[in-house]
Amino acid sequence: MKEPSFFDRVYDVAKLIPYGKVTSYGAIAKAIGAAKSARMVGYAMNNAGNIEDVPAHRVLNRNGVLTGKHHFNGTNLMQQLLEEEGHIIIDNQVQNFSDVFWDPMKEI
């Protein structure tokens, strides 16, 4: 039995994101012990589109901007999903971001 892969750890943390909350790639990266590998988190999220348990739409960059919305089915799906959870998106950016931000480090 080996340790979970980098991607697997990212998915594991992403699955822990509660409804109505969002987090950042860097926060997840840091939670899995790879704060400097935030890019890999985003890369992993690309594959996460194949996994329903991974709410990639709740993962934004540290500015709360929907950097990866283009990777979703269409264009405004990611924004729409977030709005469905009660978030407000303006100019591809989540308003009140600090208030809805969820720190995975608190769960890990």
Next chain:
DNA sequence: GCCGTGACTCGAA
């Protein structure tokens, strides 16, 4: 087996 790319982040000028 090497090179380029990418849903990021931080520090410095």
Next chain:
DNA sequence: TTTCGAGCCACGG
């Protein structure tokens, strides 16, 4: 204040 450069690791060609 904004902009630029460097670091990081994994995957595809």
